[in-house]
Amino acid sequence: MKFDKDNPKLTAYALGELDENERKLIEVEVAKSPELQQAVEEIRAMGESLADAFADQADDTLTDEQRSHIEKAADHAKPVVKKVPMTWRKWAVPLSVAASVAIVLGGISILLPGLSRARELSKRLVEQSATMRPQTVTTPATNPSSVNKRHGVARANRHARKARNISQRYVKMRGAYEPSAIESNQRGNGYVITQDIPAGYRQELDSLGYVGGTDSVHGVEDISATFNKLNAEGKVNVQQFISPSSGELSERSNSEAYATIVENSFLPVGQQPLSTFSIDVDTASYANVRRYLMQASQLPPPDAVRIEELINYFDYDYPQPTGDDPFSVNVEIADCPWAGQHRLVRVGLKGWEIAQEDRPQANLVFLVDVSGSMSAPNKLPLLKQSMEMLLEGLNGDDRVSIVVYAGASGLVLPPTYCDDHRTISAALNNLYAGGSTNGGAGIQLAYDLAEENFIIDGVNRVILATDGDFNVGVTNRGALTALIEEKAKTGVFLSVLGFGMGNLNDATLETLADKGNGNYAYIDTELEAQKVLVDQIGATLVTIAKDVKIQIEFNPAEVEAYRLIGYENRMLAAKDFNDDTKDAGEIGAGHTVTALYEIVPVGVALDGVDPLKYQTTPQPSEAADTGEMMTVKLRYKQPDGDTSQLIEQSIVDDGLTLEEASDDFAFAASVASFGMLLRGSPHSGDFTYDDIIALAESGLGEDVFGYRNEFLDMVKKAKQLPKR
Amino acid sequence: MAKLATSPKKDWIVQALLQHEGVLIRYARRLTGDVETAREVVQDVFLKLCHQSPAELDGKLPQWLFTVCRNKAFDIRRKQGRMKPLTEAQVENCEAVDGTPEAKTVQKESHAQVVDAVALLPSLQQEVIRLRFQEKMSYKQIGEVTGKSVSNVGYLIHTAINALRGHMNVPGHAD
Numbered sequence: 001m002k003f004d005k006d007n008p009k010l011t012a013y014a015l016g017e018l019d020e021n022e023r024k025l026i027e028v029e030v031a032k033s034p035e036l037q038q039a040v041e042e043i044r045a046m047g048e049s050l051a052d053a054f055a056d057q058a059d060d061t062l063t064d065e066q067r068s069h070i071e072k073a074a075d076h077a078k079p080v081v082k083k084v085p086m087t088w089r090k091w092a093v094p095l096s097v098a099a100s101v102a103i104v105l106g107g108i109s110i111l112l113p114g115l116s117r118a119r120e121l122s123k124r125l126v127e128q129s130a131t132m133r134p135q136t137v138t139t140p141a142t143n144p145s146s147v148n149k150r151h152g153v154a155r156a157n158r159h160a161r162k163a164r165n166i167s168q169r170y171v172k173m174r175g176a177y178e179p180s181a182i183e184s185n186q187r188g189n190g191y192v193i194t195q196d197i198p199a200g201y202r203q204e205l206d207s208l209g210y211v212g213g214t215d216s217v218h219g220v221e222d223i224s225a226t227f228n229k230l231n232a233e234g235k236v237n238v239q240q241f242i243s244p245s246s247g248e249l250s251e252r253s254n255s256e257a258y259a260t261i262v263e264n265s266f267l268p269v270g271q272q273p274l275s276t277f278s279i280d281v282d283t284a285s286y287a288n289v290r291r292y293l294m295q296a297s298q299l300p301p302p303d304a305v306r307i308e309e310l311i312n313y314f315d316y317d318y319p320q321p322t323g324d325d326p327f328s329v330n331v332e333i334a335d336c337p338w339a340g341q342h343r344l345v346r347v348g349l350k351g352w353e354i355a356q357e358d359r360p361q362a363n364l365v366f367l368v369d370v371s372g373s374m375s376a377p378n379k380l381p382l383l384k385q386s387m388e389m390l391l392e393g394l395n396g397d398d399r400v401s402i403v404v405y406a407g408a409s410g411l412v413l414p415p416t417y418c419d420d421h422r423t424i425s426a427a428l429n430n431l432y433a434g435g436s437t438n439g440g441a442g443i444q445l446a447y448d449l450a451e452e453n454f455i456i457d458g459v460n461r462v463i464l465a466t467d468g469d470f471n472v473g474v475t476n477r478g479a480l481t482a483l484i485e486e487k488a489k490t491g492v493f494l495s496v497l498g499f500g501m502g503n504l505n506d507a508t509l510e511t512l513a514d515k516g517n518g519n520y521a522y523i524d525t526e527l528e529a530q531k532v533l534v535d536q537i538g539a540t541l542v543t544i545a546k547d548v549k550i551q552i553e554f555n556p557a558e559v560e561a562y563r564l565i566g567y568e569n570r571m572l573a574a575k576d577f578n579d580d581t582k583d584a585g586e587i588g589a590g591h592t593v594t595a596l597y598e599i600v601p602v603g604v605a606l607d608g609v610d611p612l613k614y615q616t617t618p619q620p621s622e623a624a625d626t627g628e629m630m631t632v633k634l635r636y637k638q639p640d641g642d643t644s645q646l647i648e649q650s651i652v653d654d655g656l657t658l659e660e661a662s663d664d665f666a667f668a669a670s671v672a673s674f675g676m677l678l679r680g681s682p683h684s685g686d687f688t689y690d691d692i693i694a695l696a697e698s699g700l701g702e703d704v705f706g707y708r709n710e711f712l713d714m715v716k717k718a719k720q721l722p723k724r
Numbered sequence: 725m726a727k728l729a730t731s732p733k734k735d736w737i738v739q740a741l742l743q744h745e746g747v748l749i750r751y752a753r754r755l756t757g758d759v760e761t762a763r764e765v766v767q768d769v770f771l772k773l774c775h776q777s778p779a780e781l782d783g784k785l786p787q788w789l790f791t792v793c794r795n796k797a798f799d800i801r802r803k804q805g806r807m808k809p810l811t812e813a814q815v816e817n818c819e820a821v822d823g824t825p826e827a828k829t830v831q832k833e834s835h836a837q838v839v840d841a842v843a844l845l846p847s848l849q850q851e852v853i854r855l856r857f858q859e860k861m862s863y864k865q866i867g868e869v870t871g872k873s874v875s876n877v878g879y880l881i882h883t884a885i886n887a888l889r890g891h892m893n894v895p896g897h898a899d
Contacts (some may be wrong), residue, residue: 008875008882015856017863017878046885046892047857050842053835054858059746060759066767067741073774074737357887392848535876704875 003029005039014043257468258303259507261568263681266561266600269554271612274574276551277567278584279349279593281539282510283532284498284522285309289678290710291524293717300678304506307675308566308595314671314707316592316664318350325647326544327351327587329634333653334661336598337669337695338676338687343599343653346665347550347632354538354589362398362459362541363415367446368431369466371406375433378524379500383465384428386497386529391425393537394418398459401449402427405442406434415453443483450492457640459541462487464512465497468505480508481515485583488517491640493543493586497532498522510569517546517586535705539588545636547584547644550595551577553631557624558653561600563683565672577635580644587636596672598683599629629653666699667708674715689719736778740785741770747859748793754854755797765796790855790869841891842884849884852877 003010003026012018013026030036062070267275285306292300321328327349336342366387374380391400396419402412413427446462454460484494494516496509506522513520519540521532532540549572554562564571576582587593628650635644658666670692676684677692692715700708748769752762769792781788842850848870855861855869863877870877 008878011882011885012863012878015881042889043885046889049834049838049892050853050857050888051860053838053842054854056835057750057839057858060749060753060762062741062745062749062763062767066763070741070767070770070774071734071738073771074734075731076774356883392846705873 003036005036010036010039011043014040015047257505257507258301259510259569261303261306261679263679263683264564264566264568264571265683266563266598268561269556269559273554273556274551274577275554275562275564275597276549276572276574276577277564277595278570278572279548279550279587279595280306280308280514280567280570280585281312281587281591281593282306282309282513282520283313284496284506284510284520286313287522287524287528288498288506290714291522293714293721295524297717297721299718299721299723302679305675305678306566306569307672307679308570310675311566311594311596311668311671312592314592314667314711316348316350316594316668317662317701318348318592320350321352325645326636326638327548329632329647329649331632331649331651332656332662332665333599333629333651334656334665335658337658337666337691338673338685339598339683341601341604343601343629344665344669345597345599345630345651346668347552347595347597348664349548349587349591349593349634351539351544351587351589351591351593354542354544356393356395356538359395359538359542359589360458361455362394362461363450363453363455364394364398364459364541365401365403365446365450365453365462367442367462367464367466368402368404369406369442369464370404370431370433372434373467374500376500379467380431380433382523382526382529383497383499384431385526386465386523386533387428388425389526389529390533390537391418391421393534399453399455400424401453402431403442403446403449404431405445411445411449415449443480447483447487447492451487451490454491460492461495461518461541462492462516463495463497464509465499466509467500468498468509481511484512484516488515494518495540496520514585515583517543517583519586519588531705531707536588536590539591542589543586543639544589544591546586546639546641547580547582548587548593548634548636549577549582549584549644551633551635552597553633554599555620555624555626555628555630556602557620558602558627558629559599560602560604563598565596565598566675567595577633578644580637580642586639594668596668626650627652663699663701666695667701668699670696670699670715671711674711674718678718689715693719733778737770737773740773740789744786744789745770748789751790751854751859752793752797754851755794756800761800762797765793765800768796769793784868786859786861787865787868790859790861791871794869838888838892841888844891845884845887849880849887852880853884853888856881 009018009022009026010030013023013030018026030040061067285304286309288304289300289310292298292304318330319328330346330348330350332346332348333343336344368380368383370380374383394400396417398418399415400413400418401415402424404410404412412430413424416423416427418424443462443464446464450460450462488494494513495518496513496516498506498509498520499522510520521528521540523529523532551574552562570585572582572584585593629652631648631650634647636647637644658669673684673687673695674689674692675681677687677689693712696708696712696715700712703709745766748766749759749762752765753759756762756765769789772792773789776788842853845853852866852870852872855866856863861869863874863881866872866877867874872880
């Protein structure tokens with residue numbers, strides 16, 4: 001790992017914020033570098049200046065009247081008896097009453113013990129870490145070409161690192177699914193719907209042998225499981241138990257739209273040596289799958305699982321680009337975890353990062369769906385919160401406009417500089433859901449506004465926030481996508497933020513973002529908003545390369561067959577690779593994009609394919625004897641360019657075992673295998689959820705933000721859910 | 725009837741008031757933009773404290789006070805639609821209330837420059853910088869108050885200090 005003065009750990013070191021292990025590691029780096037030493041001195045000097053300057057500022061006090069009011073309240077303050085936490089009390093009461101039932105979306109019964117286990121693990125690991133020696137992470141040598149062949153970092157002492165990195169954020173993330181958060185439906189994290197069971201249903205439950213309602217938390221599990229089961233069997237209609245005001249569950253599952261995915265199968269290299277596809281930086285499918293598992297306690301529909309979006313939800317530690325190209329290309333090959341004789345190839349791109357102050361000026365037009373379906377807490381209210389978070393990260397000279405659409409479209413905020421938070425915030429606060437949706441007309445208005453205020457060399461983007469329910473007016477999907485495609489050519493790109501559940505029109509939203517040279521994210525919680533709109537704002541807003549295509553030519557002397565994992569709706573014809581008129585995916589600042597190929601090496605039988613009757617295998621060229629496994633080619637255009645540039649690199653398989661592969665490799669493989677199991681893929685062999693958990697745990701790595709630990713929770717949850 | 729003896733609970737509240745009143749008003753004023761609203765926020769914080777158990781807040785009272793203060797300040801800001809961070813002019817006005825202009829020394833001018841430079845930072849960075857260097861909180865405590873992860877706090881402080889070093893023309897600062 002190259003440590004430089006841009007690393008936040010340096011400031012933490014200078015301010016004495018690091019634990020002993022990290023402090024020692026950085027001390028070594030600082031001792032070696034006069035530049036770091038100077039930076040440390042300057043940081044400390046700045047800190048002292050700040051402390052001195054602030055010390056000059058006098059404190060205010062309360063008025064006498066206010067102070068007296070508090071003291072009177074203190075006089076009457078009663079000694080506080082330690083209470084049962086609110087969360088448990090609220091559950092205990094309804095559960096102790098036989099005639100009440102709580103339907104819990106969110107798998108509380110599983111999550112609570114899970115959370116406790118996680119904390120216990122966290123504690124144990126932290127204790128362990130104190131006794132473990134810090135380790136040096138070796139960084140593989142970087143190929144001087146634009147493609148880095150990345151060998152794995154040895155994973156021998158993983159537990160020590162894991163111990164250091166179970167972050168507070170993880171606990172916070174877990175907290176998003178705790179009952180307290182679920183009760184707080186304003187946060188949009190989950191729902192608790194409590195209502196008396198009508199006598200008729202009570203009898204029906206009893207007659208079916210289901211006895212719900214105990215005074216323990218297990219009662220929640222029993223009732224929830226009972227209802228899920230009965231509902232699945234069609235024996236009761238869960239909707240009839242739902243409070244009309246909550247509305248969410250009754251919407252669920254009945255109008256969500258997913259495009260069918262036909263999984264890529266193995267292709268023999270002798271017949272199809274070229275694999276061509278467009279990159280995809282969307283992450284919506286991951287958040288949606290998480291919503292199914294963690295909030296709705298059910299397995300997602302297979303077509304809701306786009307494996308490439310699951311893999312790309314995570315950041316991987318690819319090096320920054322060093323040459324003129326806007327991204328680095330990194331390849332790693334090791335054993336395939338779920339198929340012993342196969343190899344797994346990971347192709348990773350990393351876009352250059354851009355500091356907030358260097359970000360071009362932005363002209364953002366929010367196109368906000370305020371139709372009636374957006375009134376749920378995890379839609380418009382969460383959207384408002386998300387936009388407030390986004391505004392915090394924008395620069396003062398960035399401009400924001402807001403267009404709403406429902407029964408009619410309208411401009412609610414003309415272009416306004418971001419330092420005028422008050423005006424923007426007031427406009428946000430005045431958004432209310434009501435009416436039906438005319439997405440088409442709203443999009444037209446938003447694009448008109450973006451074009452009128454176009455910033456040359458700036459970020460010009462329409463950000464559509466919706467549950468995707470375009471149910472009135474211009475809903476012709478073809479006309480909509482044509483409009484968006486045309487506008488993308490003018491430099492106004494589109495990002496799509498999907499909200500809520502029930503009528504999420506996933507397929508339409510993904511297509512719109514794809515055609516609009518933008519990205520599609522699904523915002524299910526504040527934490528996801530934080531990830532997409534704050535932590536990764538550069539990637540969300542700033543496109544650094546467009547129409548990025550990957551083509552891989554496999555060497556028939558080394559590879560019998562290959563299979564691209566995911567990217568089913570991003571496949572391109574081989575000839576499209578060199579055709580600059582063919583649209584492909586965009587990569588944002590700091591984005592990482594990862595694709596995995598499962599390889600059947602030569603000499604390993606490919607199941608289910610007969611030898612060809614009418615042709616023989618083509619004669620290999622001389623290059624086939626080089627031992628290269630494949631050649632990776634990429635084409636991309638500059639964001640405002642029309643002509644693509646080519647990156648090309650040959651790759652040799654060095655025969656790494658899974659143990660020798662990097663943490664990121666293991667983790668990405670675990671995510672892919674999870675997607676395969678959720679999709680019911682025939683290629684997952686006898687790989688089980690337990691195998692996935694073990695693989696993911698071995699690849700947790702730093703996990704600064706806790707996303708990988710959250711993934712583990714999802715796998716564990718899926719394991720406990722009934723199979724379809 | 726004789727006046728009730730001071731209870732341990734009341735002692736605890738009064739002690740907390742004495743110790744934290746000033747810093748909380750200062751913090752709330754930064755978030756709300758004026759001292760009157762800040763006082764109301766802080767009054768509410770201590771009224772809420774009256775319903776808390778000293779044992780449950782043992783060891784984490786400052787974080788609790790700051791967190792409640794922050795939440796209430798944000799509630800008010802939202803209600804009033806006042807999401808705008810303080811402008812430089814407002815900052816100057818605020819300082820004028822505190823300061824004693826006639827006694828300004830060269831050192832104070834340099835301090836004023838630092839405070840001015842802080843005012844140019846994004847509001848969240850201003851907040852974490854003040855919590856770190858004015859209220860002497862650790863990254864962990866700041867994370868608890870603001871609801872951010874420790875690593876995010878670290879990033880914010882690092883970014884803010886880099887920007888301040890740039891503003892203040894610290895010799896050798898090349899960014």
